Amino acid sequence: MRYDAIVLGAGGAGLLAAATAGQAGARVLVLDHADKAGKKILISGGGRCNFTNTGTEPECFLSDNPHFAKSALSRYTQWDFLALVERHGIDWHEKTLGQLFCDGSARQIVAMLLDECARGGVDVRLSTQLGAVIHADGQFRVAGASAPQLVIATGGPSIPKMGATGVAYDIARQFGLGLVAPRPALVPFTLGGDDMPFREISGVSCPATARVRGRSFQEAALFTHKGLSGPAILQVSSYWSPGDTVSLNVLPDAAGKLRAARKRMPRAHMKAALTEHLPVRLADVLSTRIGVTTELGNVSDADLDRAADILTDLTFRPSGTEGYAKAEVTAGGIDTAALSSKTMEARTVPGLYAIGEAVDVTGWLGGYNFQWAWSSGAAAGQAIAMRR
Template sequence: MADTYDAIVLGAGAAGLMCAARAGQRGRRVLVLEKGEKPGKKILISGGGRCNFTNIGASPANYLSANPHFAKSALARYTPRDFIELVDSYGIAWHEKTLGQLFCDGSAQQIVDMLLAECAKGGVEVRCNAEVTAVEHDAGRFAVMANGQIATAASLVIATGGPSIPKMGATGYAYDLARQFRLKVVEPRPALVPLTLGGEEVLFREISGVSAPVVATANKTSFAEAALFTHRGLSGPAILQVSSYWRPGDEVSIDFVPGRPADWLVERKRETPRATLKSLLREALPDRLADILAEKIGIHTELGNTPDKALLAAAVRLARWSFHPNGSEGFAKAEVTVGGISTAELSSKTMESKRIPGLYAIGEAVDVTGWLGGYNFQWAWASGVAAGEAL
């Protein structure tokens, strides 16, 4: 005999728990099935274990999607301020870091506990270690088999995320389900991921561990944050941000001296003619990075003995230093996924499939991807609420 529910949510991550809590508190009988041994595993590792749970500046402009307008409705109806009110109501202390990023003072476990408490308020049943082996749809109801048990419901919510961080149990199951129901999928690719260097650029691996504030650009999208050189290539917040816009074959350009005018080296030549390019770069950048940039530019004379033309060319190169990544570190190191279930298939108001009544997709499973810094959590909360209000 099958257990009957109003809604079954697949996945006990940020979006799934938020959706289940909202639906449960509206009187719906909700079952959450999570294949991991505990809920919220990605929440627990986020923000260095302190959960960067939202960004106070979150707006549709901070998201990538084949349809950049899709996220507007949900984000407008459930804002960062709404989530902060929920956090405050549980007495969870938080602080703002840079660029509007909010973190728990204590532990990410507080956010998971809060979501589970919200689910409990609505009588939501959460089952972990639930391996879903079949999903069927017939006569307006969904039947889900997990661990040999069948549960049925009028509504099914796909909240199983994307394939990023497979060591946490992430898979492409959401896309398998989407294809089963003939929903289009925008090709998934790793996002917020370190980039790898090869060829002559391997030289930069020698300064692994060195970071500096830069402006990084890929496909005309720029971010002013830190870049970090690694033993494999490039990382750090600025690089993770542009990686979402980078495609194989594209270059990434880095401004190592942001805010400097084009003639700054010529001006410094007049002020301090005995200075060298290396010494000037050491004023602005870590020594090892300054040395490698000066070496590659190839100006070894004092500025007073260097033609203005050469200094102007050096300034241009420092402001638009081109790297040609030969790849990324893939889904294993990606924080999120670009792509996913096509927004063309879903209602932007409810997250419900336009063709299959009762089927919903939310969170990272959908082709909406936020920047680094709490934006993806805000999408999880907002899309979860949108579906939870509609179930």
């Protein structure tokens, strides 16, 4: 059968692109090997889907070309997607830092996208093996179907248990599109060596400011049986490279707090002072690392300052990350230099598009990656309709 466009991938980006093109008059086919559409949507946000963020700005995204995302994000904004959610009667709420979630279930977002596709007459075929992608005589042929336009919306290899693969990169290479080395992002760190004591307090979390390479995020940090996790850690992981150190400020104004503790309870020890502000198990490990064993009343200002330096700049050298199995997204991917920022079309292969996580654009934690899926999908969908 012949279509105006074939979309590979029934995730957020692919479904939004298909619905946009279909409702503008294009005949669109969506193909996916999974048995359900939007599998990553269904598990996101604890099953409630953090579908966008009110604070979405281009600065909230990583890419070798930091300007690439600006066009798509400005033409289909977080407010456009929120309006769609509200048109479908989906109740939502805002959590911290502008994160928007469904009151009910992530299934509502998938149902909404499928309904939008149905309104555009889109043909969605699941449980379909893609096989080879053939391009000849101006037509792309996949799984027995053909079209003059093809959209790569198969995502990246993060969360392979959901069926994620690197097929987007295989197709990109086939058509001569460059790649920025993919890597796990929004992913927990593993620790070893001198940092092993922190693995022994698995399950402990605290508010912290995490820093790496000049980037900092203030949210919760979580100590795990493998290393470090929690929102603050996941955020800085996207900027981390092997060999980099990661630092945590777990006690703002530590110097002032320790001096106040010394004055208030001079016969207490460091652990007691830390326990006033931090979980007991974390205070125990930190007091050992600080190494001050005398009563607070006998601790000099210089030693208190050294302790404060540790608490406000607690440094780790991760041995690695937990990889794609635990990564929420994939950083890197299809090089944006190969694509039009306005249409997401490949510059050297007319009719070929790449959108969503497959592309070298990665958002912060908190709904930003979904917004990139919606914005890039809308850009491609509009372009497809114009070219049909």
